[in-house]
Amino acid sequence: MYTPSSQGQKELREYMRRELGERPPHGLRVDLHTHTTASDGSLEPRDLVRAALDAGLDVVAVTDHDTLAGVSPATEAAVGSGLRVLPGVELSALYEGHSLHLLGYGFDVSSSQLGTRLRGLSMGREERARAILELLAGIGAPISWERVAALGQGAIGRPHIARALVEAGHARDVADAFDRFIGEGAPAYLPSGRMNVAEAIGLVREAGGEVALAHALLPDRPLDLDVVLPTLRAAGLTGLEVYHSEHDAAATRRLRRLADEQGLWWSGGSDFHGPTKPDVHLGAVPVPPTVLEQGPFPSALISS
Numbered sequence: 001m002y003t004p005s006s007q008g009q010k011e012l013r014e015y016m017r018r019e020l021g022e023r024p025p026h027g028l029r030v031d032l033h034t035h036t037t038a039s040d041g042s043l044e045p046r047d048l049v050r051a052a053l054d055a056g057l058d059v060v061a062v063t064d065h066d067t068l069a070g071v072s073p074a075t076e077a078a079v080g081s082g083l084r085v086l087p088g089v090e091l092s093a094l095y096e097g098h099s100l101h102l103l104g105y106g107f108d109v110s111s112s113q114l115g116t117r118l119r120g121l122s123m124g125r126e127e128r129a130r131a132i133l134e135l136l137a138g139i140g141a142p143i144s145w146e147r148v149a150a151l152g153q154g155a156i157g158r159p160h161i162a163r164a165l166v167e168a169g170h171a172r173d174v175a176d177a178f179d180r181f182i183g184e185g186a187p188a189y190l191p192s193g194r195m196n197v198a199e200a201i202g203l204v205r206e207a208g209g210e211v212a213l214a215h216a217l218l219p220d221r222p223l224d225l226d227v228v229l230p231t232l233r234a235a236g237l238t239g240l241e242v243y244h245s246e247h248d249a250a251a252t253r254r255l256r257r258l259a260d261e262q263g264l265w266w267s268g269g270s271d272f273h274g275p276t277k278p279d280v281h282l283g284a285v286p287v288p289p290t291v292l293e294q295g296p297f298p299s300a301l302i303s304s
């Protein structure tokens with residue numbers, strides 16, 4: 001069972017009273033997994049903040065793919081609003097040839113080493129996207145790089161390519177584009193992630209943060225946790241994303257039990273991407289607010 005330090009809990013409660021009003025921490029509404037236009041979300045950071053306020057959230061973590069570019073605009077937009085923005089990042093890392101997602105929290109946003117590596121990852125995303133376009137051209141579904149680059153303002157991802165495929169008439173909708181062209185196993189699929197899992201975890205830890213494995217039990221591609229978790233833990237993983245839009249009740253229960261048994265802190269969020277993923281609503285996953293008492297969150301809340 002993960003036990004937060006009593007000092008950490010006391011500091012957190014004091015912080016909550018001071019900064020978030022008299023509301024006890026256990027009444028807070030929390031979403032620790034969201035995307036903005038800095039990666040493949042469709043809301044600008046400031047619009048994410050507005051949506052979070054509209055949804056009645058108290059704490060939101062911005063966790064764009066491989067970039068921190070959305071964090072400071074969101075933080076600035078939230079000043080004086082009562083909403084707390086926590087810096088986060090969702091890293092793609094390679095594990096046995098497949099891409100895994102890892103969520104980092106509590107790191108120093110001004111770490112120059114982290115910044116440099118993330119810039120390299122964004123450039124790698126661009127190269128990968130261009131390579132995917134070549135594969136697409138080779139199978140009769142050409143789209144222009146200019147259009148993809150215009151759809152993605154920050155870190156380029158497959159959702160931008162999917163939208164360009166729909167616009168060009170090669171796919172009916174985004175889901176069809178993933179199914180027939182760029183999803184795992186489809187002919188123009190290439191994994192993202194140039195780092196292996198140990199490098200990705202080390203990068204966040206060296207910047208003072210901690211890492212959770214993201215959405216481990218997606219219905220389409222559940223991970224074999226008996227194999228993956230020991231490897232990741234040996235590499236420094238300390239948390240597990242338990243609550244997620246695509247985890248059903250059984251998956252959530254299983255992950256929560258695993259986290260408790262293995263002494264991992266747990267986290268959760270919607271994985272909100274904006275209107276382009278219309279079924280996923282900001283704040284709609286009920287994440288127990290005690291999440292903030294564990295792992296990297298108490299100090300992240302106090303220091304950010």
Ligand code: AMP
Nearest residue numbers: 065092156157158159174175178183192
């Ligand atoms: P990338 O990091 O470029 O590989 O893109 C990963 C993102 O693509 C995920 O975070 C999802 O937002 C999105 N995605 C993955 N699979 C699908 C799918 N089958 N349909 C729609 N979006 C997807």
Ligand code: ZN
Nearest residue numbers: 035040065273
């Ligand atoms: Zn995404």
Ligand code: FE
Nearest residue numbers: 090101214215
């Ligand atoms: Fe993800």
Ligand code: FE
Nearest residue numbers: 033035090271
């Ligand atoms: Fe995500």
